[in-house]
Amino acid sequence: MPSTGRRRSAAALAVVVLAVVVVVLARSLEGVDGAGAGGGNATCPLDLSYVPTFPWDAALCAGGARNMTGCCMTLLSVFAIGLAGQVRATGRFRIPSVGASAACLRDFGAKLSAPPLSLPGASLVPACFPSPDQFVASPSFCAGVTTAAEYRAVVGNDSVAALDFACGADLSSLPLCLRCLDAGIAATSRLKAAANVSGNSSASDTAMNCFYLTVTYAAGISNAAGPTFPSTAGCTLGLALSTPPAAPSKPHDTVIFAAAIPIALLLASLLAFFIWRRRDKKKKIHEISKEGSAERRSHPRPNTGSILFDIAELSRATDSFADGNLVGRGGFGAVYRGVLADGSVVAVKKMLDPDVEGGDEEFTNEVEIISHLRHRNLVPLRGCCIVDDDAEEGKQKFLVYDFMPNGALEDFIFRDVEGGSKRPALTWAQRRSIIMDVARGLEYLHYGVKPAIYHRDIKATNILLDGEMRARVADFGLARRSREGQSHLTTRVAGTHGYLAPEYALYGQLTEKSDVYSFGVLVLEILSGRRVLDMAAPAGPVLITDWAWTLVKAGQAREVLDGALSTAESPRGGTMERFVLVGILCAHVMVALRPTITEAVKMLEGDMDIPELPDRPLPYGHNFMFSEAGSNFSASPAFSGPFMDNGDMLR
Known part of the structure; x- marks a missing residue:
């Protein structure tokens, strides 16, 4: 992809990042009932001394604040710095009482009114935050989480470690900010799962509330510099800055980041309008459905x-x-x-x-x-x-x-996803059946239709289970028809981190064996119950393919298998170990050493001998930047930095 195209894509991603964060914060404005400030003699627990000196862009709130939506979004982000600072200092989210919240809003308004800002804080704050209870701590807000300790307990050590790692550095660089967002989405999914189990009724409100806690935690605790550092607030809280933070490298990233902020605020204004019109829209949809x-x-x-x-x-x-x-x-x-x-x-x-x-x-x-x-x-x-x-x-x-009543395979093979902890572990018979179902589905795509179809995004979330626990391949949005007798060369590489064959991720070379690589990774996940990327490994992120290959080469193939698999149900003839070997072979980094999907099916069924596992080049995953959230991405085929003898991957 040309550098101009990459800059445009980066700008678009920056807009998405900031818009998502601002919309999350904007949910605090929805449903405000206009209650009085109250407050009594309560004092504000937040340190708001940063308000007049922090380099935030006050332009939207100056001169009568003609764009009140944009002004309120900005003030909400500024106020969120104080909330994140409280989490950093005391470990507590939000404000303990309505009186204390009212006191904080009065203090906030006073600091806006004082020089050098000299904004009409006495009128802006009541207009933007008419109800102080919107900032008050409540166990019903998200999964009962009110403290940082509770947040860590619900999210889990692995996800918190990933969040701390991704959001801990200087976030003025756009790629680092995007990595922080990915980790935040992954952590939020854990919170949302717990909130749904506890009985929260609105899935959208739950997701927004839980993401609010995550961005507050990321700004207040995960980031080393803290929320009062400009690039931290700019990335995690979506705050427009009057002076953009300087990027450590690639100066165009800073320009893109700065340019994206006002665009994000404009988007936030439109999205806030959408929120306020939500009930009216649902009513219209209902009327349309009646007319038909x-x-x-x-x-x-x-x-x-x-x-x-x-x-x-x-x-x-x-x-x-x-x-x-x-x-x-x-x-x-x-x-x-x-x-x-x-x-x-x-x-x-x-x-x-x-x-x-x-x-x-x-x-x-x-x-x-x-x-x-x-x-x-x-x-x-x-x-x-x-x-x-x-x-x-x-x-x-x-x-x-x-509709597939048993949902995604991910919910059964990983214990840390929504509903996973309540489901019994898959038996060996179920795992074998699922692997064979996926293999036969791919075999049909590669050889049962003309021209052949390459799926490009085989992973656990794209395998659905019907009422009889039979696996079905889903989500063909990235699928491509083949050119007869040729491989694809594409400048738009799309798929999911960790599942992409290296020759496709690096060079855009797409063949049937690109799907075979993803299938091999999936087989190892099903057999081991481990995710494609272990973020908690002491030596850094480790790919499941490298981990499994090391165990097999040490003669410990059974160690790859999920501990939930009972040895009593182990079939004769080393069938489980055979599946492990096929998974490793399918996910080999060299194209020529991978079997076709038809050959893989024969090996799994025992109708074809498995060749001796060849040595692997240096694990390419050690130098790749992955996301635990498993989000889709696009990359140039001319990805910089060879991690091995790259020519071997194409043979």
Whole structure:
């Protein structure tokens, strides 16, 4: 990708980072009831002495604050520095009482009014924060967490360590800020899981509240410099700075970061408006679903076997896309459970903004590719829906699948995901069946259709389980049809950290064996119960492929297996060990040493001998920057810095 393109992508990512953080903080403004400040004789526990001297951009609040939404967002971020400072000093989130919160708001307003700021704090603070109880500590806010100790206990040592590592440095560099955001999303998922178990009703409110705690923790405790350091507040709290922090390298990152801040505030203004209109919009959707005019009813799509659904039918099926029907969320968008008029249960995937890079392309890929696929180990596509005339959201796109009642494989093989701790460990028979199902699904994609299809994003979250615990490959948004007899060379490398074959990640060379590599990683995850990247390893992040290969070479193949697997159910003939060896072989860094998926199936079934495991080059994962959250990413094929004899990977 040309350097200009990378800078534009970086700018877009910076906007997303800052907008997400500001929107999270903005949720404090939703539903304010206008209660009086109160306060009595309570004193403020926050140290707000930084307010007049901190280099925040007060322009949006000057001259009568014509853009009150932007001003309030800025003031909220400034106030959040004090909240993060309290976490750093005392380990307590938010403010202990309504009286203390009212005292803090009075103090905040006074400091805004005093020189050198000289803002109308006496009127701005009540206008932006009319209810002091929005900052008061409450066990119902998120998973019962009110202190840093409780936060660490709920999130877990591994995720907290990853957050501390990712957010601990100077965050003025855009890549470091993005890494911090990734770790924050991963930690928030742990909090959200605990909050849902404890009975919180609104999934969206829970996610926002829990992310609020995470960014406060990251700014107050994880970052070494603390929240009063400009780049810390700029990254973690989305605060616009009057003087952008200087980046340690790549000066254009600083320019991009500074330029993105006002854009993010503009986005925050629009998003805040969306929040305030939320109830009205849901009412409109409900009215549309009742009307459902005859000319817009769902109908078959020609020559595809799929259906073009009407938005009214999908709205009725999902109860206007109610939070209670939300079953998943990821980089692609959100998935809702729905029940159609004929009683069939479906999963409705509402795509992320279709106007972002790759949005239209990935939607078209998924519809056109899956519409023609029929295999028991692939998730069936029912149809799609395109809405071009939504007054508030513009173009919207939806995909409709058969609903898989047992959800994602990730929820069964990892114990640290939502619902995982409540599920029994998979038996050997179940693990074997799932591995074979995935292998046969890939075999169909590679050899059962013409031209062959390369999935490009095989991982545990993209393997769904039906009611009989049979595995089905899902999420074909990144899939590509092959050129007959050739490999792809692409400048847009897309997939998930840790699962990408090295020749694809580094050079954009895409073949059927790129999927085989991802399959090998998945096999090792299923067998071991470990994630693709161990962030808690003493020597630094370790890939599961390097860890497993080391054990096998030491004659300890059984040590790769999950401790939950009973030795009493171990089959004869070393079947478990054979699966381990096939997983390692499929995930070999050299293309020529990987089997095809058909050969892998034969090896797993015992119909083909497994060759002796060859030596591996220096583990490439030791120099890669990974994200525990497993988010999608794009990279140039000319990725800098060879980590081994790179030519070997292409042979």
